[in-house]
Amino acid sequence: MATIRLTNVRKAYGDHSPVFPRVNLAIARHAVCVFPVPSGCGKSSLLRMIAGLEGPPQYELDNGGCLVNDVPAVGRSVVWVFQRDSLFPHIAA
Structure with a gap:
């Protein structure tokens, strides 16, 4: 069974606090x-990192130790339901 395992993942934007x-x-x-x-706690940032939409990906898939850094975002098989129209913000519902 594959598991997404994050270990000591850190995210900061520029010189700001993490x-x-x-x-x-x-x-x-x-x-x-x-979650x-x-x-403002970093939920969206964390999900974007897992999905490969924001870097650097600092986690591994526990399916034999395959590092996700070596897998393109499109091949990561991660499903995420956006809270709002984040995917196509220019299209109104």
């Missing part, structure tokens, strides 16, 4: 994962 200084997380295959935390 959005999250260190995240350790394991998400099992086919799991539904919920019930306030706005």
